[in-house]
Amino acid sequence: MQVRELAVRDAYEFVPKTFPDHRGLFVAPFQEEAFVKALGHPLRLAQTNHSVSRRGTLRGVHFSDTPPGQAKYVYCPRGALLDVVVDLRVGSPTFGRWDAVRLDSTGFRAVYLAEGLGHAFMALEDDTAMTYLCSTGYNPAGEHGISPLDPELGLPWPADLASIMSEKDTSAPTLAEAVADGVLPRYDACVAFYERLRAY
Incomplete structure (x- = not known):
């Protein structure tokens, strides 16, 4: 499995090898050995999520109070989507920076984003599925x-697709408003949390 760190610190792209044959295809989108080598700790798994979206559906940018936050390892088992990670950690060297990766059911690339980072994606095809491996369970009071x-932010959404969004995402604040409201994670608290994970 190939691994590279994205332009956002503490976010990674994982590219597994696929094995197609006359029956179809086999792939392992998550492999613990590669993950631990890249991150220095295993993936804590508390919940798996699965969403299905129409073409043009835009979800995010979502993040959680950190600590404990919610790390995510995401991939696309059906269809195609543009996955975006945004650094929302105040004080981070890459604060406000984003990176984007196309995830689809051909290459089965995956993206990992550590606690404190923001996540969003847009479905590029109808009936696109997203699978999330999450380090913590859903915590409504801590979700933002x-x-x-x-x-x-200037996120790279395709101009030819209409954005289909939830009411919550439509009314979400801008990055500047979130900074002013003091709701964003702090980079130093996130780094301290990552170090505790590596110490286990």
Whole structure:
């Protein structure tokens, strides 16, 4: 499995080898050995999520209070999507920076984002599925969002697709508003949390 760190610190792309034959295809989108080598700790798994989206559906930018936060390892078992990671950790060297990876059911690339990072994606095809391996369970009181259409972020959504969004995402604050409200994770707290994970 090939691994590379994205332009956002503490986010990684994992590229597994696929094995097609006359029956179909086999692939292992998550492999613990490669993950531990890249991150220095195993993936804590508390919950798996699965979403299905119409073409043009835009979900995010979502993040959680950190600690404990919610790390995510995501891949696309059906269809295709543009996956975006945004650094929302105040004080981070890559604060406000984003990176994007196309995830699809051909290459089965996966993206890992550590606690404190923001996550969003847009479905590029109808009936696109996203699978999330999550380090913690859903915590409604600790879940937040940033507008995926914030012009200051300038996220790379395809211009030819209409954005189908939830009411929650449509009304989410801009990055500047979230900074002013003091709701974003702090980089130093996130790094201390990552170090505790590596110490186990």
